[in-house]
Amino acid sequence: MSLAHGRPYLAIPGPSTMPDRVLRAMHRAAPNIYEGEIVDLTATVLADLRRVALSSSHVAIYISNGHGAWEAAIANMFSKGDKALVLATGRFGISWAEHARGMGVEVEMIDFGRRTPADPARLEAALRADTERRIKAVLVTHVDTASSVRNDIAAMRAAIDAVGHPALLAVDCIASLACDEFRFDDWGVDVMIAASQKGLMVPPGLGFVWVSDKAVAASKGSDLATPYWNWHPRLFAEAYYQHFAGTAPTHHLYGLAESLKMLLDEEGLPQVWARHAALARAVWAAFDAWGQGGEFRLNILDPAARSNAVTAARIGNGGADQLRGWCEREAGVTLGIGLGMTEPGAPDAGDYLRVAHMGHVNAHMTLGALAVMEAGLQALSIPHGRGGIAAAAAVLAATTK
Amino acid sequence: MSLAHGRPYLAIPGPSTMPDRVLRAMHRAAPNIYEGEIVDLTATVLADLRRVALSSSHVAIYISNGHGAWEAAIANMFSKGDKALVLATGRFGISWAEHARGMGVEVEMIDFGRRTPADPARLEAALRADTERRIKAVLVTHVDTASSVRNDIAAMRAAIDAVGHPALLAVDCIASLACDEFRFDDWGVDVMIAASQKGLMVPPGLGFVWVSDKAVAASKGSDLATPYWNWHPRLFAEAYYQHFAGTAPTHHLYGLAESLKMLLDEEGLPQVWARHAALARAVWAAFDAWGQGGEFRLNILDPAARSNAVTAARIGNGGADQLRGWCEREAGVTLGIGLGMTEPGAPDAGDYLRVAHMGHVNAHMTLGALAVMEAGLQALSIPHGRGGIAAAAAVLAATTK
């Protein structure tokens, strides 16, 4: 007998749970891709993508995943041999750096480990040391999906400005957009990338790149920009197909239009952020309780450096893998695996897991996942403090008191 | 800000949560209704309906809701002026009696109230008193959806047999089928009715009537059996359309075929029952904890008389309505209203609610609903004992320890 039969809950940090309305919007015949409704809908989507990033600048849609969006940003910002400064706070920051290196970009990486955010003082120091202004762009993840560290983007901009360095500020918001507060214009971001399958609640298949006027200007003549990745024809398309360098991603556009309407016109972006913040606090309250006198440990000690979209945790002695297995097998909840949390070369001992609270997620889904985890900790006799789920419920109760 | 944005959870006792696979099976073009796959699929559905009731006899599908299935059973079992004995343990038992009266059947009702099951001794006494053998059938709900009382059907059969009374035993399993254990053959049931939208996990729109050979024989010549309700052509159809007295309910059949496959061939009926039993015990554990020193109270004191599909509870001072409102508005959980729990004529004070745990429901969904309720009790400052959700999690943990 298993208690998993019922609606499964996928709590991995992407792809996230999609609203029924989004899936429904995608269940339709193909449209004409030369004229008609898809053209109008695309214009709306592009406008809404700017709104969701609080950006007044430009945005390009790529048929790709997040790695493709990385490549698009790199291809436009750099020519071969140009230099990037990468601030890494987890596996995905490191991978972005490797991706840039793989394209012929010279990369200087500051690795802040996997449990603390990027330090603006070190960024400032690195830029000051770049007396020849060879660094074309600073690359940083807003939230590293692997470590769940959230970086202070406004502080990075301030550090760049303090030096008066001309480098572009490029931010990976794949894990955070429409979950953690993000302000493209206010924070002085030049390039931001995201993808469809997390806070935007659409299946994997689209990458997005927002581009400031400064970045548009800086990207002219980049010799890495191939016809597919070159953002200029996409940003300033004269014919419809140029938005996508060919055939449009018709069904993803229908889904995305629906999800953006839900986020922006129905719930409202500040409410979306507040919801994610409350659910995240509930998760942390449970994790803190379980951490009293047991193996359970939040990965990020400082709450201010934690994402509202995903939380990484450690349960020693392989407890994380055991718990993941129990939750999926017995209770219908799939938690995320640990990713890049051990030293390179070290064996993965199954000590890390992640729980996502991103996108189409409410009190019921999150509390249910936590209650299942608490049941699993007991069932597996993993040492843990008591009262986790009660503490989480109390956090959410307090939001409406 | 509301924490309800996300996948809503409907915890009312029907319609229940439907599996995605069922909805997907229904999202298709209409078939030919004269020949081909729908004919074969109907044969499979009819066989599986017998399996889900552990019945070796006959079954008719009606395009109707549960009230239609009531009417179908009455129309075939009785002629005008015949007598029925109804054992009522809640609003739905009483309504079935009223329905029979409305069709010209003379009804004797034994009302066991709303918090205790039918007493076989009283049934036996009533049958002994029927020396003229005027009672054609005994009508009883297996589970009354309103009160959540579960009756002991085998005991009812034993009472009838003890008297040697020829009355048919007719059971309403609308709320219980595929949730609470039910054995048509073993328990000597003659007529059983159910509907599509609860344990069978399909949208409302189909009623079912299972019929023993004895009931088939007894029903010949009933003058209430109209062409639509008459079960003979449906049970012994020579042409396909006779199964439905006309056009087949094509899309519901596709959905039902899928849900029966999930229940019978994938999970297995004993496992389905065990899952519902475990989830019910978790609900009761939470309710018991909240009931220590507060307003919260389980409606049925005796666990043996509680359904595994739905649980009714009382929170005085209008607390039930307040809690229902909070859960839906703030957390995405819709609980069931109280139904028929106050004295006739008395105003509904909003003191009752019901939580369903029927059908496509797992540990995540149920624990999530309980955790939301606990958060709501706190948010609303409704006096309640602590530790409800922790107790529920512990119950489920124990099932796999």
Next chain:
Amino acid sequence: MSLAHGRPYLAIPGPSTMPDRVLRAMHRAAPNIYEGEIVDLTATVLADLRRVALSSSHVAIYISNGHGAWEAAIANMFSKGDKALVLATGRFGISWAEHARGMGVEVEMIDFGRRTPADPARLEAALRADTERRIKAVLVTHVDTASSVRNDIAAMRAAIDAVGHPALLAVDCIASLACDEFRFDDWGVDVMIAASQKGLMVPPGLGFVWVSDKAVAASKGSDLATPYWNWHPRLFAEAYYQHFAGTAPTHHLYGLAESLKMLLDEEGLPQVWARHAALARAVWAAFDAWGQGGEFRLNILDPAARSNAVTAARIGNGGADQLRGWCEREAGVTLGIGLGMTEPGAPDAGDYLRVAHMGHVNAHMTLGALAVMEAGLQALSIPHGRGGIAAAAAVLAATTK
């Protein structure tokens, strides 16, 4: 090799092709059935059902098929022993009469055969002969789905009025509603029935009964009206569940709301009628051409007596069955079987077929079906006149010239 692989086209007279939007509207989680959106949506649906019948009176929704709607109308209009006058022009008119007889109604039937409409003079004569005014209602099909005869409803009303007979006029529009012009108020109809799966473009599962004030008054005290069929609580519901005598048909309501919006608010009822009329003329043009010098023959000679929703035809020597088989097997088109077109007791020689042009059907679908039929006639070497599909195309070309 078969040329059927592709989107199959079902050209049987119900269930008809459903719009993707309707199926999409039905692909969703269950709603709360006690309050909220489903309650509002039902009010809209009821209003739109009146609009689609051009009726200012009342309408009841039954979870049933068309036969259930027949039974609902009979149960309310008659008490046991009351008399009905049925005007039969095909299998379905005869069946409705048999249904009434099966409920204890005395039936006088005038059978006009299978190729000509009801004659108002004979109706008038029959009513004049009813000097005791025993006839409670005149029952007539607007379009008989089997024969494709269309009756002149206004003429029937005139005949009744000419006699000054108090009988209700009850019309079966199952095959015609939202295809052939129908005017409940203007034509003095008292009771009209329809079902979901034809012109209304929703899966089978709902029956509808429209009721004039006169019929409401006349139906009070009918002793055939059981709790399920009684239209009074449905027409004048105080609580939501009374509209459906129990649980609402949630998913069908979502689908129906969408289809009514398409018919009434987007295309517009006069345009819907005109479209069906044009497509019907195209079908007849093809059939007329094939009928020159071959086996092919339209069932109804008088175009004024043909339905715009379905056309029956004869191809002797079993040609109809052969053609149906070829079209389905080789070309992806399923035509309707002949129904009730042979004398009772005579063997079905496979000489009849029907092609539907009802509901969600456009020039492409209809011309495609005709072209496939023409290909099939050739492939099977069935003698037929040439130029059928060209004639059909010419008819449609002329509509926009």
Next chain:
Amino acid sequence: MSLAHGRPYLAIPGPSTMPDRVLRAMHRAAPNIYEGEIVDLTATVLADLRRVALSSSHVAIYISNGHGAWEAAIANMFSKGDKALVLATGRFGISWAEHARGMGVEVEMIDFGRRTPADPARLEAALRADTERRIKAVLVTHVDTASSVRNDIAAMRAAIDAVGHPALLAVDCIASLACDEFRFDDWGVDVMIAASQKGLMVPPGLGFVWVSDKAVAASKGSDLATPYWNWHPRLFAEAYYQHFAGTAPTHHLYGLAESLKMLLDEEGLPQVWARHAALARAVWAAFDAWGQGGEFRLNILDPAARSNAVTAARIGNGGADQLRGWCEREAGVTLGIGLGMTEPGAPDAGDYLRVAHMGHVNAHMTLGALAVMEAGLQALSIPHGRGGIAAAAAVLAATTK
């Protein structure tokens, strides 16, 4: 009044009509992307992609459109400054050449115009002239979607072999795969590209590249191969995510698995080709008839050089645009626009259109489209020969005679 209300038919050459089953397979919750069913399903999809190309070699899936697949092939086959020989027979061949130039590849193009296929003699001559063996690959479209020319791939291979030139043979089958016969192994193809939205019947969003062992070897060390386009990790993935350079295109994979099952396991590839061939002949028969004495003209004179997937035609005096408008507005059929059929710089006079007969397409759909076109020609008084649709029907009738 418009006769377009009904199921619209999109006859543009991609995206094509998708089977309901494919859309249904994509209407589901996201899966875990680290383990479980999606991993197994991907293995099946990769095997089936080899089967559909009759290829025993390797295949990579890219989240991209067809232009992305072009770029992937170029990025792996060439280093900057390498030379390509492009055989152009329409707009898409020319665009592929431009794409290669845009990536820094030196391109020699032989332009065969828009109405005739590539001449193997000219290919052979060009290769003989390349005495330094600078040409790394010969690029050719199997079917150019714009002109509907089909090239003889086996003849191209023979020409290369006749010279003994080491160049790779790279073929664009975006428009032809699973429509026109294609044999990767037998025809000695080294690189083949396709996309999801045409013969493979899945929404736009996936590009595919098949790679021979020779091409794998030749591609090692290409300096254009970025991390996203590099096919080595995709072809020889050790971890699941490497197949996609990151997050998998989960929903497209579900759809693709379903469509490949339909093509390969249910219908069978030879039957799929035969069906497309028959439908194409029907289209040509109609076009030939209309071309007798009017403006209508097939673009490709030689039937052996026509694609079975799409047919381009010319109607002078802007007739093509007028007809497209009528068919969409009045009859529910959307035809494809002419693309790249006029001289560069010349104004588009609206003289060209294309009708697709690719993918999920049967006799009903194709004959329906032709019949609608015939009606439109008449309605618009465009001079044309008679009997087009009758001729098309006769072609299809003959296939089963």
